[in-house]
Amino acid sequence: MVTLEQQERVVFLNSQYQDNSELIHRLSEKLLQDIHSLGLTPKDFSDAKEYIQDKVTIFRFLRECKFDLDQAHERLLKTISWRxxxxxxxxxxxxxxxxxxxxxxxxxYFHKTDKSNRPIIFVRLRYFPTEFRDPTKKLVYHIERYACLMMEMARKLTWSMTCDRENKDEACVLVSQITAVVNIQKAPMLPLDAEIIKTVAMILDERYPGMVSTVNVLNFGWMYQGIWAIVKFLLSEEAKNSIKFTTINELKPLISPNSILQEMGGNDTFHWSLDLDEILQKYGSGRIKEQLPHTPPTSEDRSRSNSISDGEEDGDDDDDVFFDATDALQSIPLSPSLPEHIPPMALNTTSLTSRAGLRMGMDFLTSFIDTTRNTAQQQRRVSTSIEHVYQPSSVIVVNAPSQNKAETGLKHLELVSKRFANRILQLTFGQQRGAMYWILLYFFLRGPVESFIRRSLQRTPLLGSPHLKTTTIGITAVIATVFSTSLSDTVEKYRREK
Incomplete structure (x- = not known):
């Protein structure tokens, strides 16, 4: 039984989708004009064109931008370049x-839907890979590609479901979000650091905004409290609010027990296999020859363009199929200038092994202090493609002569020192000061306190040796969290009194 609150939420989103149909259509056509001027290869043009026809994605960006056409247009252009x-x-x-x-x-994997008709993605942390076939890549590289794949599948799935419901003339057609159910039972100690967390958060917030409705975490034990205390400092308020630590009984108003896997406490006896995963086969196989269905127009005029079907009837190849240029295109001028700054994706070096395990010591802790040392270089690399698109072929770029290496090195060292000092000050007195206090306290507690806890646990028959190490770390992290919170509040109170 769907609750009244859930019904109101579904109706509200659908009304926004229908009421802004003209705005969605205008933005779609404006983007189509933009990609015509980018000089893309036939392959890239076809991919960008398919992406632009996804009006559910355009609606998500508009809604994220408070239905500001210019802001949504800028963000979508950046996303197309990133893609x-x-x-x-x-x-x-x-x-x-x-x-x-x-x-x-x-x-x-994706399986069934919740009571609001949102696709469910079940995440089972116990099956996190322990090894990767390419050991030269950092772990963040593999997680980044996997996160992009799953979110791309979610994008195509929600678009397809919306198209099907529109074709059936259902009252509430929009399916714009997914629901995540995460089971951390028997999970290994995952190698979370700031780079991984920020990379995944950037993908969800910047490239697929508004896609995830809620993240429902099952079997969250006290040993994870310390990790959560530090992770939440790196998440946006919206991301933190979407994460719910829940139980199977608390999930019942959201998801029917018949749609929850039996291994997670539900009634569904489904066992995943590659052959049975139809969503993975359909939307997770990369570029396919047959395009996804064009989203039916949300306005009353449902016959503005039939370019996809026309192209298929003529037998043209996908790269040669173009959408009809409607009259509305002529009235919208080309964008005078495109964004100069493209936010970078996290690029990866090949210096570390990709074996998954708990990151201990300095590598783990310092990852939360300085994660932007290569930001300028990454940003230049990511921005290169869009800059080449707009650069006329007749322009000759002359590079300035390189400076003296010693002088350049000194300036670079000075700049790095200033950035590091500013970062320390920000962590100490800024919004993330709790993270700094936690790290410092964790350092001090690693010695006598952790040793005392380990000796105490060894005397009890409750824990075996496999769990002794992780339990000790968890208790130490929780103690550090409690003290850091108290210290942060005390310092803030003192600063206000001053």
Missing amino acids: IENSIADLSYESCIEFFEIAQGAFA
């Missing part, structure tokens, strides 16, 4: 095969 730069349309489950090992099961 081309990272070959998002070519992602497939074969490129992330470690997350779909047949022997143990998939780390995450």
Whole structure:
């Protein structure tokens, strides 16, 4: 039984989708004109054109931007450039095969819907890969590609479901979000650091905004409290509010027990396999020859363009199929200037092994202090493609002569020192000061307190040796969290009195 609050939420989103149909159509056509002027390759143009026809995605960006057309237009252009730069349309489950090992099961997969007709993605942390086939890549590289693949599948799935409901003339057609159910039972100690957390958060917030309705975490134990205390400092308020630590009984108003896997406490006896995962086969196989269905127009005029079907009837190849240029296109001028700054995706070096495990000591703790040391270089690399698109072929770029290496090195060292000092001050007195206090206290507690806790636990028969290390770390982290919170509040109170 759907609650009244859930019904109101569904109706409200659908009304926004219908009421802003003209705005969605205008933005779609404006973007189509923009990609015509970018000089893209036939492949990239076809991918960008398919993406622009997804009016559910355009609605999500508009809603995220408070229905500001210019702001949504800018963000979508940046996302299109990011998609081309990272070959998002070519992602497939074969490129992330470690997350779909047949022997143990998939780390995450889509299966059934919740009571509001949102697709459910089940995440089982116990199946997080321990090794990857390319040991030269950092772990963040593999997680980044996998997160993009799953969110791209969610985008295509919600678009397709909306198209089907519109074709059936249902009252509430929009399916714009997914619901995540995360089971951390028997989960290994995941190698979370600031780079991984920020990369995943950037993908969800910037490239697929408003896609995830809620993240429902099951079997959250006290040993994870310390990690959560530090992770939440790196998340936006919207992301933190979407995460719910819940139980199966508390999930029942949201998801029917018949739609919850039996291994998570529900009644569904479904067992994942590659052959049975129809959503993965349909939307996770990368670039396919047959385009996804064009979203039916949300306005009364449902016959403005039939370009996809026309192209298929003529037997043209996908790269040669173009959408009809409607009259409305002529009245919308080209954008005078496109964004100069493209926010970077986290690029990865090949210096660390990709074996998953708990990151201990300095590598783990310092990752939360300085994660932007390569931001300028990353940003220049990501921005190169869009700059080349707009640069006329007749322009000759002359590079300035390089400076003296010693002088350049001194200036670079001075700049790095200033940035590091500013970062320390921000962590100490800024909004993330609690993170700094936690790290410092954790350092001091690692010695005598952690040793005392380990000796105490060894005397009890409650814990075996496999769990002794993780339990000790969890208790130490929780103690550090309690003291850091108290210290942060005390310092803030003192500063206000001064």
